[in-house]
Structure formats: C-alpha cells, structure tokens
Amino acid sequence: MEKGKLQEYWQTNLKYLVGLLAIWFVVSYGLGIFLAEPLNAIRFPEWSGGGGFQLGFWFAQQGSIYTFVVLIFVYVGLMNRLDKKYDVHED
Amino acid sequence: MDVQAWTYLIVGLTFALYIGIAIWSKAGSTKEFYVAGAGVPPLANGMATAADWMSAASFISMAGLISFMGYDGSIYLMGWTGGYVLLALLLAPYLRKFGKFTVPDFVGDRYYSNAARTVAVICAVFVSFTYVAGQMRGVGVVFSRFLEVPINIGILIGMGIVFFYAVLGGMKGITYTQVAQYCVLIFAYMVPAIFISMMIAGTPLPQQGFGSMLTDGGGYLLDKLDGLHHELGFTAYTDGSKPMIDVFFITFALMVGTAGLPHVIVRFFTVPKVRDARVSAGWALVFIALLYTTAPAVAAFARYNLINTVSNTQYAELPSWFKTWEGTGLIAWVDKNDDGAVQYVNGKAFAGKPSFTEEEGAQGQRLISNALTDNDNELYIDRDIMVLANPEIAGLPAWVIALVAAGGLAAALSTAAGLLLVISTSVAHDLIKKQFNPDISEKAEVTIARISVACAVLVAGYFGINPPGFVAQVVAFAFGLAASSFFPVIIMGIFYKRMNKEGAIAGMLSGIVFTAAYIIYFKFINPAANISDNWFLGISPEGIGTVGMVINFVVSFIVSRITPAPPEDIQELVDSLRYPKGAGEASAH
Structure with a gap:
C-alpha cells in the first residue's frame, strides 16, 4: 500500500479518535463529575418513570456507561466503512 | 429443599459444566494454549472478556461499596467501564494486528529490547498475583458462608477446579468456561435484582426502578434515601463526600488501569481478525454494562431496605438474617444507650473490626471487646x-440465594483462571522461550506452560489461605502499576513512531517508581499520614496512577527526543500495525 494513502487513512482514523474520545471525556468527567452538582438541579421527566433521578447523578451512575457502549459501536461502524474505502479490510 | 441443599445442587451442576467444557476443549499447540488458536468468535470473546474482567470484587463487593458510598461509588462504575472505550479505540485492534501472544511480547518487539521485555514481565506477574490472591479468598468466603465448610477447604476445592480446566485447556479451555461462567453470574445477579426492583419500585427494570416512586407511597426512592441520610447524619446519597479532584484522579486511574491490565488485553489476541478485536471490545462492554448499570440500583435498594429494617428497631424484633450474619461476624451491634433498639447513624460504632467475646448481652446479641467510640452509632x-x-x-426463595452463591463462585473462578494464564505465559513464553532457551520445542513449551499454571495455582491458593494483611491495599497497586507502566508504553508504541527503547524504558521505570513509592509510603510505611492534607495535590494513593501515567508519557517523550530514532524495520512495523489488512493469525514468530 502506498505511503500517501496510508497517511490519509491514518489521519482520518485519528480524527475519529479525537472526536469520540472528546465525547467520552465530556460525558463521564464533564457531566458525571465536574458539572454533576449544577446538573443535579435538573430531573428526568415524570413520564419516563425515572423522575427520581437527578441528572448529574444519573450520568455518573448510568448515562456514562450507556454512552461508552454507544461510542465503541459507532467507532466499529466508522472504521469498517473506512477500511473498505481504503481497501485495507481483511479478506 | 432448604438453602443449603439448593446451593449444593446449583454449585455442583455449574462445576460439572465447567469440567465438561474443559475436557471438550483440551489444548494441543502453544497457539491454542496461549490464545485459543485465535479462533474465538467476537461475541463469545466479549462474553469471556466480561467474565474475565468481573471478579469477586465486582460481583460481591461493588454494590455494597456503592450502597455505603452513594454518589462517590460512581468512581467504580465509570472507572471500571470507561477503560473499554480506550481499549477498543486505542489498543485492541493494533495489538491484534501485531499478532503475538502476550503484552511483554509487544513491548519486547516494538522496543527491540529484552530489558524492556523483562520489565513488562515483572509488572505483568506482579499485577496478576496481586489480583489472583483476592479471587481465591473470594472463593473461600462464598464456600464458607453458603456451604458451611471452612474457608480453607473452600479454597482447596476452588483451586482443584481451576487447576483442572486451566492446566488442561489453557486459553481455549478458559475462554469457553468463561462464556459459561458469564451466563451463570449474570443470571445470578439479575434475578434477585429484578425481584427486588418489583417489590420496592414496581418495575422489573432495576435501571429504571431506582429512579422510580416507592410502591409503599413514600415518594421517589432516591429522595427518600437522601432524606433518611439527612436524618441519620450521613452525607446525602446522591451527593458525594470525596473532593472532586480526587474523584477525577481515581476514576481516571481505574479507567487507564483497566485498559492496561494484561489479562484483559490478552483476550483481544484470541479473535480471528482486527475487525473482530474492535467489535468484541464493544460486546464485552455490553455484557459488563448489564451488571454495572444494575449494581447502583441494587445498591440503592439494599440501602433503603437496610435502613428501613434496622433503624430504631428492637433487637428482639429484627428478622432472622440479621442474626445469621451476626453469627458470621459480619454484623455487630452494641447497645450503647441500653434501650434494646438499634441506633444506626453516621460514624463508626467502635474502632476496627469486631472482636467478639464468647458472651451474650441482655438481648442475646454477641458482645464485643472493642473500644467504643463516643458517637451514637451502634x-x-x-x-x-x-x-x-x-x-x-x-x-426471596431459597433457590435464589443458592444462585447468588454459584454466581459469586463463577465470577471469582473466571477471573482467577484468566490471571493464572497470564502468569504462566509470562514464565513459559516471555522468559523461557524468548530469553533463556529460544530453541525449545513447541511441545516442551506447552508442558512448561502447564507446569507454570500448576505452580501459579498453588501459590495463589497459598495466598488465599494465608492472605497477606494488605490484600485490600494492593488492589490500588495493581491498577496504579498498570496505569503507569503498560498503558503509556503501548499507546506510544502505536501512536508515536519516533518512540525508542531508551524512552520506553526510562518512561516505564519512572512511572512505576513514582507510583509505587507513593503507594508504599502512604499504605505501608506511614499509614497514619494517609489523609488528604498530606497528599500530593490532594490525590489519594488510589488515584496516583494517573500522575504516574503522565510522568511516564513526559519522561519517555523527552528521553526519546535526545536519543537515536528506532531502527527502520521498527518504524515499518509500526506502520503495519496501523491498518488491518494482512493480519495473519497470532503466531510465535
């Protein structure tokens, strides 16, 4: 595989990583820790059946974990597409 | 049937299942022994990773910790799941492309240095032994409480089972046993959680239930808990008492440590393709998240049930479980004000763990000889x-209680097996094959690997029976060391082509020495000084791995700039790690 193409592929991968890790950081450390206290003033809507949750607490004990799962599958999807586009996928 | 009969039945059935799998998946080659022939489907690897990762601590201790810590318990929930994002995005696919057997393999090859390999082997063995002693202890504890056999006999039985399937099946046997163990442990965790959620919150979904209204009309559960905590003098349940900076550093150290633990990383060597490594990290987190999003709900339910049941209740009127657990020494009550009722408020009732005298008090409670504190907590x-x-x-019915025992055993055994395999590969592959005797035949290498698993089981069992008093403290060690050694060295090996062996070794050593010195000082040399006023920037020993990691990154970067660039072929190796195409099967050469 030629150098320039590979470089391009790698740069795109790095762009994905920066974007997804920024979300990773903001949701867990931002919403779950640093901003937890102000966010705790907000509640889940009544109809959700979880009206007892304060938002900061929910992000720290539930929301961040769901976000982590979604982030990984988004990355898997993006990379599978990128691998095909640059023809570096296996088989 | 009573609880004990149910426990014998369920535990017996699950053990028979594990042994059956071991016989079916006997390993022949080194490749099968070390990485299950790199033929594990991603979904199965996700399940095995989840069981590997969730130890006796996750299953037995975590919800209890959160129950008493409230919001502060989030450090474990986020810290022990967020690392999988780092694994999937930054480590797993590239290490799979590299295609060798172990983490020290990567460190040794990428940094063209046996010195670096040796440092990595020592870290891997130390981290794994720290961890495995705790698992064996967990096995013993479950046995002694549910089957009423002495702890030591329980540990011996556990050792026998692990011995059988790890020695026989290697990674292949361990992987498929872990798949079965995941099913057992998640079922055992969810069934009581769903029952309790139905009873307290009226919804079968615990994740929703702990934000719901109480069925007895007392308003929202979490509000009620905050109120009760306020009444009894505790910090509000949804509000932490740890300083924010420490919460940040501990969570980060746990995340990065998770991503750097060798027994977790090695699981991603077992899948057929790079693509599979990415997606199986995702599946692993799905399976882990099922338990980790349920745990805080279990914690809140248990907290509510506990306070409701014991607070200001006459000792004579307490339910029978209170006396059962008092009998095992895990609950103790001192009637400070002689009113015959339990006062449960903030503060320690007495110093240290209870030491019981053989006498009974006026209410029939077990008396203790500890020095009492002057607060009102009893x-x-x-x-x-x-x-x-x-x-x-x-x-709940007896069979549910038995199920929890089987689940705890599954969690402890699966983690122990994964760790023992790391220890044996480190010895047989990284030390003997790579350093002392490269000409060793494959058959001899597998035999050595089997013998080292056997020895590791014996050593682990010994530590389980005679636990060094510091087991709890060394857990901080395992994560701190993984965070300050493996994580930076692997990341830079992949993402920074210019990183050379001088930089990597200097970085690993400075990260480890700093982290170890900090933990040893506060945990062993001068435990009395272990308060936040004396901590560096207010960071506790549990969170110091984060700083060690930063030191590692900085030192290795600077050293690599003033020493020669790595050889051409290493730079090409790094290039080839960065795209999936051409990932062969994992191999020894």
Whole structure:
C-alpha cells in the first residue's frame, strides 16, 4: 500500500479518535463529575418513570456507561466503512 | 429443599459444566494454549472478556461499596467501564494486528529490547498475583458462608477446579468456561435484582426502578434515601463526600488501569481478525454494562431496605438474617444507650473490626471487646454482605440465594483462571522461550506452560489461605502499576513512531517508581499520614496512577527526543500495525 494513502487513512482514523474520545471525556468527567452538582438541579421527566433521578447523578451512575457502549459501536461502524474505502479490510 | 441443599445442587451442576467444557476443549499447540488458536468468535470473546474482567470484587463487593458510598461509588462504575472505550479505540485492534501472544511480547518487539521485555514481565506477574490472591479468598468466603465448610477447604476445592480446566485447556479451555461462567453470574445477579426492583419500585427494570416512586407511597426512592441520610447524619446519597479532584484522579486511574491490565488485553489476541478485536471490545462492554448499570440500583435498594429494617428497631424484633450474619461476624451491634433498639447513624460504632467475646448481652446479641467510640452509632456492617444477604433481606426463595452463591463462585473462578494464564505465559513464553532457551520445542513449551499454571495455582491458593494483611491495599497497586507502566508504553508504541527503547524504558521505570513509592509510603510505611492534607495535590494513593501515567508519557517523550530514532524495520512495523489488512493469525514468530 502506498505511503500517501496510508497517511490519509491514518489521519482520518485519528480524527475519529479525537472526536469520540472528546465525547467520552465530556460525558463521564464533564457531566458525571465536574458539572454533576449544577446538573443535579435538573430531573428526568415524570413520564419516563425515572423522575427520581437527578441528572448529574444519573450520568455518573448510568448515562456514562450507556454512552461508552454507544461510542465503541459507532467507532466499529466508522472504521469498517473506512477500511473498505481504503481497501485495507481483511479478506 | 432448604438453602443449603439448593446451593449444593446449583454449585455442583455449574462445576460439572465447567469440567465438561474443559475436557471438550483440551489444548494441543502453544497457539491454542496461549490464545485459543485465535479462533474465538467476537461475541463469545466479549462474553469471556466480561467474565474475565468481573471478579469477586465486582460481583460481591461493588454494590455494597456503592450502597455505603452513594454518589462517590460512581468512581467504580465509570472507572471500571470507561477503560473499554480506550481499549477498543486505542489498543485492541493494533495489538491484534501485531499478532503475538502476550503484552511483554509487544513491548519486547516494538522496543527491540529484552530489558524492556523483562520489565513488562515483572509488572505483568506482579499485577496478576496481586489480583489472583483476592479471587481465591473470594472463593473461600462464598464456600464458607453458603456451604458451611471452612474457608480453607473452600479454597482447596476452588483451586482443584481451576487447576483442572486451566492446566488442561489453557486459553481455549478458559475462554469457553468463561462464556459459561458469564451466563451463570449474570443470571445470578439479575434475578434477585429484578425481584427486588418489583417489590420496592414496581418495575422489573432495576435501571429504571431506582429512579422510580416507592410502591409503599413514600415518594421517589432516591429522595427518600437522601432524606433518611439527612436524618441519620450521613452525607446525602446522591451527593458525594470525596473532593472532586480526587474523584477525577481515581476514576481516571481505574479507567487507564483497566485498559492496561494484561489479562484483559490478552483476550483481544484470541479473535480471528482486527475487525473482530474492535467489535468484541464493544460486546464485552455490553455484557459488563448489564451488571454495572444494575449494581447502583441494587445498591440503592439494599440501602433503603437496610435502613428501613434496622433503624430504631428492637433487637428482639429484627428478622432472622440479621442474626445469621451476626453469627458470621459480619454484623455487630452494641447497645450503647441500653434501650434494646438499634441506633444506626453516621460514624463508626467502635474502632476496627469486631472482636467478639464468647458472651451474650441482655438481648442475646454477641458482645464485643472493642473500644467504643463516643458517637451514637451502634451498628457495624461489613460492606460485602449487601449482595450476598440481599435476597435474604428481601425475603426471596431459597433457590435464589443458592444462585447468588454459584454466581459469586463463577465470577471469582473466571477471573482467577484468566490471571493464572497470564502468569504462566509470562514464565513459559516471555522468559523461557524468548530469553533463556529460544530453541525449545513447541511441545516442551506447552508442558512448561502447564507446569507454570500448576505452580501459579498453588501459590495463589497459598495466598488465599494465608492472605497477606494488605490484600485490600494492593488492589490500588495493581491498577496504579498498570496505569503507569503498560498503558503509556503501548499507546506510544502505536501512536508515536519516533518512540525508542531508551524512552520506553526510562518512561516505564519512572512511572512505576513514582507510583509505587507513593503507594508504599502512604499504605505501608506511614499509614497514619494517609489523609488528604498530606497528599500530593490532594490525590489519594488510589488515584496516583494517573500522575504516574503522565510522568511516564513526559519522561519517555523527552528521553526519546535526545536519543537515536528506532531502527527502520521498527518504524515499518509500526506502520503495519496501523491498518488491518494482512493480519495473519497470532503466531510465535
């Protein structure tokens, strides 16, 4: 595989990583820790059946974990597409 | 049938299953022994990773810890899941492309240095032994409480089972046993959680239930808990008492440590393709998240049940589980004001763990000889019992209680097996094959690997029976070392082509020495000084791995700039790690 193409592929991968890790950081450390206290003033809507949750607490004990799962599958999807586009996928 | 009969039945059935799998998946080659022939489907690897990762601590202790820590318990929930994002995005696919057997393999090859390999082997063995002693202890504890055999006999039985399937099947046997163990442990965790959620919150979904209204009309559960905590003098349940900076550093150290633990990383060597490594990290987190999003709900339910049941209740009127656990020494009550009722408020009832005299008090309670504190709290509760006693506290049927015992055993055994394999590969492959005797035949290498698993089981069992008093403290060590050694060295090996062996070794050593010195000082040399005023920037020993990691990154970067660039072929190796195409099967050469 030629150098320039590979470089391009790698740069795109790095762009994905920066974007997804920024979300990773903001949701867990931002919403779950640093901003937890102000966010705790907000509640889940009544109809959700979880009206007892304060938002900061929910992000720290539930929301961040769901976000982590979604982030990984988004990355898997993006990379599978990128691998095909640059023809570096296996088989 | 009573609880004990159910326990014998369920535990017996699960053990028979594990042994059956071991016989079916006997390993022949080194490749099968070390990485299960790199033929594990991603979904199965996700399940095995989840069982590997979730130890006795996750299953038995975590919900109890959160129950008593409230918001502060989030450090474990986020810290022990967020690392999988780092694994999937930054480590797993590239290490799979590299295609060798172990983490020290990568460190040794990428940094063209046996010195670096040796440092990595020592870290891997130390981290794994630290961890495995705790698992064996967990096995013993479950046996002794549910089957009423002495702890030591329980450990011996556990050792026998692990010995059988790890020695026979290697990674292949361990992987498929872990798949079965995941099913057992998640079923055992969810059934009581769903029952209790139905009873307290009226919804079968615990994740929703702990934000719901109480069925007895007392408003929202979490509000009620905050109110009760306020009344009894605790910090509000949804509000932490740890300083924010420490919460940040501990969570980060746990995340990065998770991503750097060798027994977790090695699981991603077992899948057929790079693509599979990415997606199986995702599946692993799905399976882990199922338990980790349920745990805080279990914690809140248990907290509510506990306070409701014991607070200001006459000792004579307490339910039978209270006396059962008092009998095991995990609950103790001192009637400070002689009113015959349990006062449960903030503060320690007495110093240290209870030491019981053989006498009984006026109410029939077991008397203790500890020096009492001068606050009003009269109750001592071991955090570990929250999960184990939860089904009894909630009055669930006997088979559910038996199921929890089988689940705890599955969690402890699966983690122990994964760790033992790392130890044996480190010895047989990284030390003997790579350093002392490269000409060793494959058959001899597998035999050595089997012998080292056997030895590791014996050593682990010894530590389980004679636990060094510092087991709890060394857990901080395992994560701190993984965070400050493996994580930076692997990341830079992939993402920074210019990183050379001088930089990597200097970085690893400075990260480890700093982290180890900080932990040893506060945990062993001068435990009395272990308060936030004396900490560096207010960071506790549990969170210091984060700083060690930063030191590692900085030192290795600077050293690599003033020493020669790595050879051409290493730079090409790094290039080839960065795209999936051409990932062969994992191989020794």
